[in-house]
Amino acid sequence: MKYMKFLLSLLLTLGIFYGLNTKFGIIPPLGKFLDPFHGFWQNEITETDSPNEAINIEGLSQPVSVHYDDKLIPHVFAQNDEDLYRAQGYITSMHRLWQMEFQTHASAGRLSEIVGAQAIDYDKGQRRKGMVFGAQNTVKMMSENPTQKKLIEAYRDGINSYINTLSNADLPVEYKLLDYKPELWTLEKTALLLMYMTDMLAGGDADLENTNALKLWGKEVFDLLYPDFYANQDPVIPGEKDWSDVDGTIPEKPETTFPTDFISQTMDKPHPHNGSNNWAVSPEKSANGNAMLANDPHLGLNLPSIWYSMQLSTPEKRTFGVTLPGALGIVIGHNDSIAWGVTNATRDVKDWYKIEFQDDSRSAYRYDGAWRATTKTIEEIKVRGAKSVYDTVIYTHHGPVSYDHSFGSTNEKVGYAMKWTGHMPSNNQQTLLELNKARNYEEYKSALVHFSAPAQNFVFASTTGDIALWVQGKFANKWPEQGKFLMDGSTSKHEWQDFIPQEHNAHVKNPERGFVSSANQHPTDENYPYYVYDHSYEAYRNRVINDFFRSKDKVTLDDFKALHNNNYNLKAAMLLPTLLDSTDVSGLTADQRAFFDEVSQWNYFNEIGENGPTIWERWWQRLYVMAWDEMQIDSIALNFPKSNQTIWLMKNQPDLQFFDIMETSEVETAKDLFLKSFLEAAEDLQKLKDKGSYNWGNYKGTFVGHLLQALPAFSRFNLPIGGNGGIVNATSRNHGPSWRMIVELAETPKAWAIYPGGQSGNPGSKYYDNMIDDWAAGKYFEALFMKSADQVSDRILFSQTLNPSSK
Numbered sequence: 001m002k003y004m005k006f007l008l009s010l011l012l013t014l015g016i017f018y019g020l021n022t023k024f025g026i027i028p029p030l031g032k033f034l035d036p037f038h039g040f041w042q043n044e045i046t047e048t049d050s051p052n053e054a055i056n057i058e059g060l061s062q063p064v065s066v067h068y069d070d071k072l073i074p075h076v077f078a079q080n081d082e083d084l085y086r087a088q089g090y091i092t093s094m095h096r097l098w099q100m101e102f103q104t105h106a107s108a109g110r111l112s113e114i115v116g117a118q119a120i121d122y123d124k125g126q127r128r129k130g131m132v133f134g135a136q137n138t139v140k141m142m143s144e145n146p147t148q149k150k151l152i153e154a155y156r157d158g159i160n161s162y163i164n165t166l167s168n169a170d171l172p173v174e175y176k177l178l179d180y181k182p183e184l185w186t187l188e189k190t191a192l193l194l195m196y197m198t199d200m201l202a203g204g205d206a207d208l209e210n211t212n213a214l215k216l217w218g219k220e221v222f223d224l225l226y227p228d229f230y231a232n233q234d235p236v237i238p239g240e241k242d243w244s245d246v247d248g249t250i251p252e253k254p255e256t257t258f259p260t261d262f263i264s265q266t267m268d269k270p271h272p273h274n275g276s277n278n279w280a281v282s283p284e285k286s287a288n289g290n291a292m293l294a295n296d297p298h299l300g301l302n303l304p305s306i307w308y309s310m311q312l313s314t315p316e317k318r319t320f321g322v323t324l325p326g327a328l329g330i331v332i333g334h335n336d337s338i339a340w341g342v343t344n345a346t347r348d349v350k351d352w353y354k355i356e357f358q359d360d361s362r363s364a365y366r367y368d369g370a371w372r373a374t375t376k377t378i379e380e381i382k383v384r385g386a387k388s389v390y391d392t393v394i395y396t397h398h399g400p401v402s403y404d405h406s407f408g409s410t411n412e413k414v415g416y417a418m419k420w421t422g423h424m425p426s427n428n429q430q431t432l433l434e435l436n437k438a439r440n441y442e443e444y445k446s447a448l449v450h451f452s453a454p455a456q457n458f459v460f461a462s463t464t465g466d467i468a469l470w471v472q473g474k475f476a477n478k479w480p481e482q483g484k485f486l487m488d489g490s491t492s493k494h495e496w497q498d499f500i501p502q503e504h505n506a507h508v509k510n511p512e513r514g515f516v517s518s519a520n521q522h523p524t525d526e527n528y529p530y531y532v533y534d535h536s537y538e539a540y541r542n543r544v545i546n547d548f549f550r551s552k553d554k555v556t557l558d559d560f561k562a563l564h565n566n567n568y569n570l571k572a573a574m575l576l577p578t579l580l581d582s583t584d585v586s587g588l589t590a591d592q593r594a595f596f597d598e599v600s601q602w603n604y605f606n607e608i609g610e611n612g613p614t615i616w617e618r619w620w621q622r623l624y625v626m627a628w629d630e631m632q633i634d635s636i637a638l639n640f641p642k643s644n645q646t647i648w649l650m651k652n653q654p655d656l657q658f659f660d661i662m663e664t665s666e667v668e669t670a671k672d673l674f675l676k677s678f679l680e681a682a683e684d685l686q687k688l689k690d691k692g693s694y695n696w697g698n699y700k701g702t703f704v705g706h707l708l709q710a711l712p713a714f715s716r717f718n719l720p721i722g723g724n725g726g727i728v729n730a731t732s733r734n735h736g737p738s739w740r741m742i743v744e745l746a747e748t749p750k751a752w753a754i755y756p757g758g759q760s761g762n763p764g765s766k767y768y769d770n771m772i773d774d775w776a777a778g779k780y781f782e783a784l785f786m787k788s789a790d791q792v793s794d795r796i797l798f799s800q801t802l803n804p805s806s807k
Contacts, residue, residue: 047072047095047765057161058805059086059154065789066091066800071781072759072767075311077789082154084314085328087802089158089185092308092325096761097162098172099304100326101182102707104189107131107196112383114178120381124391125267127379128407130400131199134423135191141425142187148430152187155328159185173763174708193326194429198422200299202454203270205350206535208263208416209639211486215260216636224649225641225658228533229526231648234543236345236457236471236518237506239525246504248529253479254493259354259486263416265408266637273298273725273735275520276343277541277564278459279549280467285514287554291745293461294560295332295341296737298730301704303715303769305757307331307739311786317437320751320785322739329432332741334751337439338462339743343518345455345471346534349421351482351496353398353489357413362394362404366490372397398489399423417489419496421474426452441466441509448472449502457518463745468509469516471523475500478531500530515549517542519728539644540570540726557752560742565778566728567606572616575647576604579619583674592682606722606729608697613724617699618684623677627670629662643726696722702731704756704772706763714763721776740780752780 047068064087065077074091078084092100105111109126111119143149163182175181214222276297286292299306307322312330321333332341357374358364364371374394381389394401396417402408404415427450434447444460448470451458455473460466476483476496487494506523508516519542523532548563549555580600588596595615602612627646631638640646649656654670661668661676668676688694702721706714723729723736730736739755756775760767774781784795 047760047762047767053799054801054803055090056803056805057086057090057158059157059161060802060804062804064802066802067786067789067793067796068798068800069784069793069795070797071309071771072797073309073311073784075313075784075786077313077786079314081151081314084312085151086154086158086161088310088312088323088328089155090162090802091158091310092323093159093162093185095759096304096308096325097159097182098174099707099761100193101185101189102174103196104192104326107135107192107199109379109381112381112389114180114384116384117386120383120389123381124379124389124407127381127391128393128400128402129199129203129267130393130395130402130418130420130423131192131195132188133377133395133400134198134420135188135195137423137425138191138194138427139187141427142191142429145427145430148427148433151328151433152190152429156185156187156190172761177708177711190327190429193324195422197324198454200270200454201274201344201456202347202349202420202422204272204536205269205348205352206639207348207350207352207483207486208266209637210484210535211258211260212262212636212638213631214485215262216638225645226535226639227645229522230537230539230642230644232543233522233525233537233539234546235525236469236521236523236542237508237525237528238511238513240512241506241508241524241527243527243529246529248477248500248504250529250531251477251479251482251497253482254491256488256491256493259488261354261414261486262635263403263408263486263637264635267402267408271300271735272536273730273732274344275346275538275730276341277517277519277545277728277730278341278343278457278469279515279517279545279563280339280459280461280469281549281555282467282510282514283465285549285553285555286744287556288744288746291461291463291465291467292555292557292560292743293334293339293341293459293467293745294564294740294742295343295459296564296730296740297332297342298736299738301702301731301734301736301738301756303704303706303757303763304761305738305755307755307757309753309755309759311784312436313786313789318785318787319436320783321741322755327432328429329436331432332739334743334745334749335436335438336463336749338435338444338460339745339749339751340435340444340461341459341741342456343459344520345457345473345518345523346520346537347455347473347475347523347532348483348534349453349455349473349475351419351487353396353417353419353487353494355396355398355401355415355417355489357415360412362401362412362415365396367397368490368492374401396489416486421453421455421476424452424474426450426474428452440464441468444468445470457523459516459518461743461745463747463749465745466510467516468507469518470507471505471518473505475505475530478533480531481533482531484533504530513550517545517549519545535639536642538726539642541728541730544568544570544728557742557744561752561778561780563728564737564740564742565723567722569604569606569613569616569724569727571643571647571726572602572613572620573604574644575620575650576602576616578651579623579674579678582671583678588682591686592679595682595685596678606696606724606727608700608720608722609695611695613696613722614688614694614699615681615685617724618681619678622680622684623673626661626673626677626680627659630658700724700733702736702776703734704769705734716769716772719772719776737775740775742780749785751783751785753783754780 109123280293321330401415431451452474520538521542599615723731
């Protein structure tokens, strides 16, 4: 039984972890936790054991029908939107309350309240990012639309209706484990959840690291190591796109100097593989004669799952897909007329400004030859079991001063302020609500205009045969290299002058090639009339996907499934032949030669039973670190050049000065590094071999972990799935496809889907992780898309009616 295993693991656990093994450290009050009447034993249930046939909810105007299918997906039928979203809030909180609330605490920098002092630095970072500041701006924007505000309030009230029914015994097990209770939901919590996703997908930057590299090596070397455009790119918008109708004007670069500070340490960044794949094919390219669309967002593999699947229906619309627990509507999915999906539209939307304070009080800062007043927010970080910690965050007109003398800097008169589109008033929630009911391309396009950040590639397909893709977000119209380095916060010349007009955001509709796709690569080629930059464009998945579609006249559902699960390692295929041809094997031992021969015979597919991917991965990791030893400076924040540029340099400039190892007297070239790194990798591999199998599945060890990572009984380990980061099947150790969806836009759309988790957030439920094995095996379920509340289906497990409360 899961909870017996959990109890044993709990007694051995010294701390609680959140996110990527960040230890915060508390142990629950065991007496209360083990109470048989109120403790964790009460959570070992299955939702179908005793479903309520009727539930009364205050605020409903009419009854709402809910049918749960064989995956525990609720199909919700309401007579109006207000009742629909009130019901969505209630149902979602029934299954995911702890997850959605815990993530809002994480977003707001309030984890110390729950887990104690070891979360203080994390909480300080969140406060200094201005997460609550951005959420408050979002609430203001959402509240300007009275109709939408009513819907968000209905969703909030639905959540609170459920919370108000809970006794101590009913609380999700994590509340019992951590010994706290849920707060009532607010509009700000929904905004904080949206900010959490914005930070996850658009919170990365390299401005300060770039500034360090520029100062160390100069502009010519910097441009070689970190180019704006990479070789062999295959942009989101096809290269044949004609931009002549986009009359764009880029601001002139000012004649000013730029700060050249050395920055020793920067804030933690989002996972570098946060991204996605999506694509759509036209009816002419589809074997079934209908447009088809697919999406698979790549995020952390957690339990409870980041997504919660639902069908949401009123007399005006039927929508199926996944929701983000804590926010309204379907995020990725389809309705009767269209389907849509998203990938991260990688873009530099966060810039840093050097702030010169007037004096140690930091009450004013220099701007255009005068002193401008700052504002100060005193952040109280409540700490469980200890006194509160206070941190003063200074705000300028650019945004929060994230780095100052008390956080990441030692100079009392200098700070670094963040300017980020994530802080700006936005209404992404309205985009989702409008997409849920959109019927055609024009309505899809109209829905997107509200979406500011995180920038996303919205793919589209319709039952009428249209396909399209928009790179959507609020993008500053920058002069070349603006925001690529630290900017001068004392002059208006370094400000964002304006924004790229919505109609000029890169997009394509019904291209001649018959498909659209995106995989976090560069959005356009050099002919796009605006300056576009980011430090982290994807270089491999996009080419495999596009080459796949170019190679086929017609594609089928099975082709879509196979592409989702494609394990071809293009990065290895780009470099490994050079490594094999250039490495002198004459001095290898028998064991080393065996590893070399084995990887020589590998076919570049990261399949779980193969040893080749493991040998390649160890070799590459050793080589990559060895190549950039000059950048391993503890006192200076630096990024290694991207892997694809590293490969290009090794093949085209093997005598590059950086390939000379600093600690040796010899002058090494890339060829020397190939052998040295292989010998190190062979030593690693021999240790793995001595312990047993070193095939890819065992080496990668994919797991889906509970948000509290020290709870092994609530997690799933050693999942048999191939792929890796940079592969279309982007499953690495604890990151990968968080939802796979394929939609055929027939007269009545059909969908196939899977995700690495289950609908229930209760670890005691069989629906907690029941889809993980099928996900790992590359299988899908055909989604039930009910036409009406009274439809009969043998896939319905049970039904509920949500009735207006008599109060």
